[in-house]
Amino acid sequence: MLLTTKESKAQLNFSDLDQLTFPAEKHLKKLNEFIQSQVDNFEAEIQEVVSYCLKSGGKRLRALLLFYSGWTDETYVAEELVKAATVIEFIHLATLVHDDILDNADLRHNRSTVSERYGSAVAVLIGDAIFSQSLKLASEFPTVDVCAAVSQSTRRVCSGEIAQNFLKGNSNISIDDYYRIINQKTAELFRVSAYLGAHLSNYDKAFINAVEKFGEHLGIAYQIYDDTTDIFGSEDKVGKTLGTDLAEGKITLPLILLGKKLNSLEKTNFNMNIFGNNSISIENIIPKLKELNIHTDVQHYFNKELKLANTALADFENLPPVKHLLNLSNYLNGQMKEILN
């Protein structure tokens, strides 16, 4: 069986970060404890599978964004932020469990995926159960705000994934199409994480709008980074399998930009050969990507998003969250540079 790994996507790891730059140790510890404690809230017959899912960990990037958006000071960990971060991490986990079925992925973070270990039927249903429990937690807040925000975001995430699916193998996808898809499938959950953090910490409307904008653009930048890693990542640093998006016919920014620069004969070959054709590996197109300087173009789009993210916070630099949020975008910036240089 062909082993498809998602490990290539698991490069960022915030738990290893310097606590001076990223002081969220207590927050992440409480989050992990709360997440683990949730196993008992599932019905007895599915606790083993849930426990397996929850052990997969993940980068907690959305949770960090939520904690920093609602930051007051580092000695105080508000319970509602921990609960809201769990809501978001559960939504994210449920989508990963479902994604791994759709992508036929066998490994994620060096462990068998749920669908590989328990079969795709159980994976569909356990994703549904984790999603349900996420909304159950969301309903434990005193008002309907959290439920409303999270359920609407999740619908958008699904729409983005479906749109991406409809366009698989289609090499005529425009940059606008790409942006609309990643805005829904990725940036939406970043945006709502930022919203929940600032909203639950009672920041005012203007700042909430600002962090939502920050979250949205950080999310787009993150997806560009993630797509870039799949093509330009070094196998030494990243893991083993690169080019999985390409193999699945998923069109990403570097490939769209390549398409725009190819001449018409090359474009014909490109259309015919690359998308959804497993026999063409990533190595075959890397020389062309380098020759046409695609990495510079990708960097340009990435920079633009990070700049929009940072600019959104410009009027609020004295508020406690801002320096941490800017550190988050600086960190992502550094990771992108490592991939492209």
Next chain:
Amino acid sequence: MLLTTKESKAQLNFSDLDQLTFPAEKHLKKLNEFIQSQVDNFEAEIQEVVSYCLKSGGKRLRALLLFYSGWTDETYVAEELVKAATVIEFIHLATLVHDDILDNADLRHNRSTVSERYGSAVAVLIGDAIFSQSLKLASEFPTVDVCAAVSQSTRRVCSGEIAQNFLKGNSNISIDDYYRIINQKTAELFRVSAYLGAHLSNYDKAFINAVEKFGEHLGIAYQIYDDTTDIFGSEDKVGKTLGTDLAEGKITLPLILLGKKLNSLEKTNFNMNIFGNNSISIENIIPKLKELNIHTDVQHYFNKELKLANTALADFENLPPVKHLLNLSNYLNGQMKEILN
């Protein structure tokens, strides 16, 4: 390709019912209008698939249970009941879309399933999107009650489905196992439908508890009826494919009761041959079921549940909902008699 149809399960049709016995015409009309109007609330790129899903209709049994549990009088259709019924019907629809992937079903209600028409990837995601929209609607109520009730119920429904999946092909399943599974996978959504109807119409706690009990037992009886149809249903009346549960290795009450009555040699053959073995068709075991009078045993279990359902309402016979709820259980009783006689 083997056509697996779910049509056998679509026998009950409340829209054809005599409006004197079941006066819910206005309610169902408003429900259908509201459901159709929801298409616009989904993102543009998925409206076609959503629209396809929503056209499948269905029996609206859970919606009727909700309307009758919150019944005040037939001239007044409360908007919140219509919205809550949509929440429930969307949850039910999302689980059907996901079920059809797991069961490799190609047809439901004589139309291609979503997974057959758009592929299983889209079916997983559209189920998720419909589920999300359901919770979004639930969050439009002034308090978190609807979100809390629905998300918790959905988690239980998934647990029941997963437990059933784990036990597929296992012929040692006990009646207790079966009851626990159908209580979660089916009766739970009936219970919460009844709860929402009575709760939103401001009936008092004692009556809410009573209709929840009614809903739960009606749900168990309905699942026994549904499982019985799959085995004893006449192909003329029901549709074409019977015995789909058997073919999928799904153990249902008639088969468990058969297992209990077989002698040990027969049981060995039964274990070896029946579960998960497509070459054994329903026709092969029907003579044995008849010889051992299994239909009488099934009727006994069914009657017990309907009696528990009806008894739960005994103290409230003067309240407007009760006669309609009793009509609902009488109707199901009549349908079961038709199958077994």
